[in-house]
Amino acid sequence: MKKFTIILAALCIGLSAHAQQALFGGPGVESPVINADGTVTFRYQAPKAVKVEVTGDFMPMEKREVEFNGQKMTFEAPGVGVLKEGKNGVWEYTTPFVVAPEMYTYTFRVDGLTTIDPNNVFVNRDIASLTSVLLVPKAGERSDLYAIHRVPHGSVSKVWYHSDMAGFDRRLTVYTPAGYENGKGKYPVLYVLHGIGGDEDAWVTQGRATQILDNLIARGEAKPMIVVFTNGNISQEAAPLETSTGYDRPTMQLPQTMEGSFETSFPEVVKFIDSHYRTIAKKQSRAICGLSMGGFHTLYITLNNPNLFNYSGMFSAAIGTGSEQTAAHKEIYEDVDGKLARYFAAKPALLWIGIGKTDFLIQSNNEFRAKLDAAGYPYTYMETEGGHIWKNWRIYLTEFVPLIFK
Amino acid sequence: MKKFTIILAALCIGLSAHAQQALFGGPGVESPVINADGTVTFRYQAPKAVKVEVTGDFMPMEKREVEFNGQKMTFEAPGVGVLKEGKNGVWEYTTPFVVAPEMYTYTFRVDGLTTIDPNNVFVNRDIASLTSVLLVPKAGERSDLYAIHRVPHGSVSKVWYHSDMAGFDRRLTVYTPAGYENGKGKYPVLYVLHGIGGDEDAWVTQGRATQILDNLIARGEAKPMIVVFTNGNISQEAAPLETSTGYDRPTMQLPQTMEGSFETSFPEVVKFIDSHYRTIAKKQSRAICGLSMGGFHTLYITLNNPNLFNYSGMFSAAIGTGSEQTAAHKEIYEDVDGKLARYFAAKPALLWIGIGKTDFLIQSNNEFRAKLDAAGYPYTYMETEGGHIWKNWRIYLTEFVPLIFK
Numbered sequence: 001m002k003k004f005t006i007i008l009a010a011l012c013i014g015l016s017a018h019a020q021q022a023l024f025g026g027p028g029v030e031s032p033v034i035n036a037d038g039t040v041t042f043r044y045q046a047p048k049a050v051k052v053e054v055t056g057d058f059m060p061m062e063k064r065e066v067e068f069n070g071q072k073m074t075f076e077a078p079g080v081g082v083l084k085e086g087k088n089g090v091w092e093y094t095t096p097f098v099v100a101p102e103m104y105t106y107t108f109r110v111d112g113l114t115t116i117d118p119n120n121v122f123v124n125r126d127i128a129s130l131t132s133v134l135l136v137p138k139a140g141e142r143s144d145l146y147a148i149h150r151v152p153h154g155s156v157s158k159v160w161y162h163s164d165m166a167g168f169d170r171r172l173t174v175y176t177p178a179g180y181e182n183g184k185g186k187y188p189v190l191y192v193l194h195g196i197g198g199d200e201d202a203w204v205t206q207g208r209a210t211q212i213l214d215n216l217i218a219r220g221e222a223k224p225m226i227v228v229f230t231n232g233n234i235s236q237e238a239a240p241l242e243t244s245t246g247y248d249r250p251t252m253q254l255p256q257t258m259e260g261s262f263e264t265s266f267p268e269v270v271k272f273i274d275s276h277y278r279t280i281a282k283k284q285s286r287a288i289c290g291l292s293m294g295g296f297h298t299l300y301i302t303l304n305n306p307n308l309f310n311y312s313g314m315f316s317a318a319i320g321t322g323s324e325q326t327a328a329h330k331e332i333y334e335d336v337d338g339k340l341a342r343y344f345a346a347k348p349a350l351l352w353i354g355i356g357k358t359d360f361l362i363q364s365n366n367e368f369r370a371k372l373d374a375a376g377y378p379y380t381y382m383e384t385e386g387g388h389i390w391k392n393w394r395i396y397l398t399e400f401v402p403l404i405f406k
Numbered sequence: 407m408k409k410f411t412i413i414l415a416a417l418c419i420g421l422s423a424h425a426q427q428a429l430f431g432g433p434g435v436e437s438p439v440i441n442a443d444g445t446v447t448f449r450y451q452a453p454k455a456v457k458v459e460v461t462g463d464f465m466p467m468e469k470r471e472v473e474f475n476g477q478k479m480t481f482e483a484p485g486v487g488v489l490k491e492g493k494n495g496v497w498e499y500t501t502p503f504v505v506a507p508e509m510y511t512y513t514f515r516v517d518g519l520t521t522i523d524p525n526n527v528f529v530n531r532d533i534a535s536l537t538s539v540l541l542v543p544k545a546g547e548r549s550d551l552y553a554i555h556r557v558p559h560g561s562v563s564k565v566w567y568h569s570d571m572a573g574f575d576r577r578l579t580v581y582t583p584a585g586y587e588n589g590k591g592k593y594p595v596l597y598v599l600h601g602i603g604g605d606e607d608a609w610v611t612q613g614r615a616t617q618i619l620d621n622l623i624a625r626g627e628a629k630p631m632i633v634v635f636t637n638g639n640i641s642q643e644a645a646p647l648e649t650s651t652g653y654d655r656p657t658m659q660l661p662q663t664m665e666g667s668f669e670t671s672f673p674e675v676v677k678f679i680d681s682h683y684r685t686i687a688k689k690q691s692r693a694i695c696g697l698s699m700g701g702f703h704t705l706y707i708t709l710n711n712p713n714l715f716n717y718s719g720m721f722s723a724a725i726g727t728g729s730e731q732t733a734a735h736k737e738i739y740e741d742v743d744g745k746l747a748r749y750f751a752a753k754p755a756l757l758w759i760g761i762g763k764t765d766f767l768i769q770s771n772n773e774f775r776a777k778l779d780a781a782g783y784p785y786t787y788m789e790t791e792g793g794h795i796w797k798n799w800r801i802y803l804t805e806f807v808p809l810i811f812k
Binding site for chain 2: 113118122147156242243246275
């Protein structure tokens with residue numbers, strides 16, 4: 001066995017000589033640790049650091065003020081935990097509270113510089129930012145849907161379709177439910193749209209959408225369905241480093257995000273899916289939902305194609321931003337009243353609206369709901385705590401999916 | 407537009423309040439930058455740091471000595487570049503040499519602590535270590551195969567199969583070539599195996615295998631084929647955070663890695679693929695290859711199933727480690743001479759062996775080749791510069807794939 005151990009050591013060195021610390025550092029620093037009492041301990045080894053803090057959406061929210069373009073804005077942000085230095089330069093912080101079952105992201109701030117947790121390989125990218133992931137599942141709680149269980153798993157595929165609007169091939173993420181590959185049955189399709197700056201990866205990484213689908217289907221709480229995660233930035237081929245353009249840094253200031261191109265071209269995605277997968281290709285078996293910019297896209301794709309979707313979900317929809325007024329494809333955003341009338345005349349099964357109480361978009365969503373109320377158009381509404389955050393979008397997906405294709 | 411800008415700002419804040427630095431930091435720090443003259447500049451913002459270094463496999467190799475379990479070992483490791491502090495606490499290092507076209511990984515060392523590049527969202531996980539990615543493609547060079555081009559793209563899927571050996575469902579990565587989904591044709595299948603500590607993600611992230619396949623097929627240099635990336639750690643369901651066991655830290659000391667279980671159970675993977683995909687289910691249309699532990703697996707899966715694979719590739723194969731002697735499934739490793747005789751009697755089209763000149767496994771590979779030579783068994787051999795590194799494994803894949811299914 002000794003020979004094998006030496007070989008193993010040599011393998012380690014060979015594989016990642018410049019990163020061997022994490023492999024060779026003895027027992028290493030464990031972080032994060034979910035403690036038996038429900039608190040969470042974070043550790044960071046930095047013998048020379050002066051100050052080490054941790055922050056993330058597991059911390060209670062605090063009000064803060066920032067100035068942006070000369071305007072003062074108040075917003076809520078997570079609080080900060082201060083780590084204390086122990087032996088061997090290992091800093092530590094244990095939450096003075098039980099961390100509720102949920103999926104969180106967090107970062108350390110070491111002498112003012114933000115960094116991920118080097119002892120946690122579970123990292124999400126949120127647009128241009130990397131954050132470490134803390135998943136606290138608990139049986140019986142909603143967050144249990146975000147964990148992987150020993151249930152039949154669907155397949156998650158990165159697939160390319162040709163977009164005539166874009167003029168190039170673009171990437172989609174496609175979930176096919178367990179049993180799809182070796183079966184012959186046809187399935188309904190849910191289209192799920194991301195927010196500004198996001199891409200076709202976002203719902204699968206931060207949204208835990210494929211775990212949610214696996215678990216809801218396994219429990220019998222959702223119908224087996226194909227789920228398609230689009231890239232709503234029509235100027236992009238795909239997520240960063242998956243494109244022919246190389247080192248594009250992810251940004252929220254992409255061209256052609258909320259100016260009608262994506263909405264106009266959306267039927268080409270539906271056509272691709274219906275021609276490449278065993279779908280039930282009719283309105284009764286099609287649903288669409290999206291968060292923030294994706295909620296905005298969902299609204300206008302639905303209104304401009306009143307016979308395409310039977311179920312539509314607007315999650316913290318970015319309506320009322322004024323972007324429609326300078327749109328390249330203005331026609332997508334015109335005659336909303338007429339389009340609403342034709343959409344509801346076609347008797348959709350569900351228009352679902354969800355938003356957080358402190359979301360900065362709640363006013364525009366309230367105005368939109370007032371318009372629906374005044375016309376007597378039916379919809380389902382859910383208001384949650386908190387703001388414009390992934391926690392809410394995961395909740396909305398778990399609420400929306402069981403309601404569709406019944 | 408002003409309203410939209412404010413909304414955009416609010417979106418940023420809402421999305422990642424604890425990581426806003428990367429979104430709001432003005433023009434930000436650009437790193438890495440591939441300069442016109444072929445050098446590369448790395449930058450790191452750390453106003454309070456005393457020393458900032460960068461290292462990675464783009465640097466020339468240096469000899470170093472380490473002590474492990476009381477034994478002194480000499481190994482090669484990449485050199486270190488020292489950054490100089492400029493204004494605003496931005497440290498900078500430009501290579502004094504042209505960085506050859508290739509895919510590299512790198513990390514910073516800030517006052518002794520290893521960290522990824524916070525301005526580069528392109529991160530690979532190598533077992534338990536995160537490293538930043540530097541891709542330097544160049545038309546006409548091999549590294550151009552690692553870049554994404556506007557060619558037809560295959561689909562990359564995460565798929566689960568049931569393993570009777572493991573007793574649970576396990577995850578595979580499956581590449582289906584462009585045209586598979588909406589066609590009816592049958593395809594040959596290549597199985598690609600990772601090294602110790604790796605998983606079903608490794609070849610797709612660090613190996614750039616799906617880009618290599620897309621590009622070789624588009625050039626007409628490889629046949630369209632299905633490619634299956636297995637997880638060779640039979641005790642695992644899947645890559646970290648994709649399993650029901652939660653926060654398992656990746657490790658090279660997993661049980662059941664090189665003791666015969668994976669090799670014994672491999673036919674269940676082939677059976678699953680043949681029953682779920684449109685494969686040409688015969689020896690002439692099956693190939694297998696693997697790196698390090700995966701090369702070891704490749705050898706024994708091939709020898710124990712002499713009529714399963716027509717093409718086998720051993721990349722820096724971890725043979726001669728002695729692990730066979732304590733194996734749970736000893737029979738897999740017994741009677742190598744007899745198995746070799748039966749394997750070659752069945753006239754395989756290709757046994758391909760590749761290894762680096764300074765690989766610590768070259769001696770055991772030389773011994774194995776001497777055995778083949780003595781018996782007059784044919785094989786193809788490639789020796790490259792360097793050691794036990796991903797650069798070589800990508801090269802071997804680009805060499806092996808054009809030779810199969812001819």
